[in-house]
Amino acid sequence: MSSLPWKALLAPFAALAFALSAQAAGVTATVTDKTGRPLPGAVVTLEPVGARLPVKPMAGIEISQKDKKFMPDVTIVTVGTPVTFPNRDTVRHHVYSFSPAKTFELKLYAGTPSTPVVFDKAGIAVIGCNIHDRMTAWVVVVDTPFHARSASNGSVRLDGVPAGSYRLRAWHAALATDAAPPSVAITVGATDVDAAIRLDAVDGGAS
Secondary structure (H helix, E strand, O other), X not given: OOOXXXXXXXXXXXXXXXXXXXXXXXXXXXXXXXXXXEOOOOEEEEEEOOOOOXXXXXXXEEOEEEOOEEEOOEEEEXXXXXXXXXXXXXXXXXXXXXXXXXXXXXXXXXXXXXXXXXXXXXXXXXXXXXXXXXXXXXXXXXXXXXXXXXXXXXXXXXXXXXXXXXXXXXXXXXXXXXXXXXXXXXXXXOOOEEEEEEOOOOOOOOO
């Protein structure tokens, strides 16, 4: 019995891949502050309504301490991501978070702790140093593969979004700590979607 040509065998898979890609689109979101100006550095996420998209923990994420600052000051990670906190200063730091999303302490240390901190719950974790009160950072833990930070023009582009109903959410470090991140309902079909979201904040310089 003769075997089918390899192209014939692959044809059904190619057709399926084409069909899936045809059902995905891009979402462009513009984030503005309370004055209506573009807001850079905002964290934008897209979450499906009534469903959950698979996410994987990220690798190689670190938040270092240098010149008595956390670098970067805002980090986005997916649920389950381990984060290392290397101290690259000549002084020791005591890194901690008391946030509901993640509570931990890395007591006074130099160098890099041997065990990373695993962020296993979605939410915002505020990071501080018990020795240097001015040091602050934020870890935004998301449960969706669609996330990004807004550029200098306040814009974010999320590609490959499957068709369906979503909540577009945005957060910025300049928001009040007790402020609920706003959301916008959008529907994604076969064509690209433009959306806008305004935050009750003014850029405080988070990088």
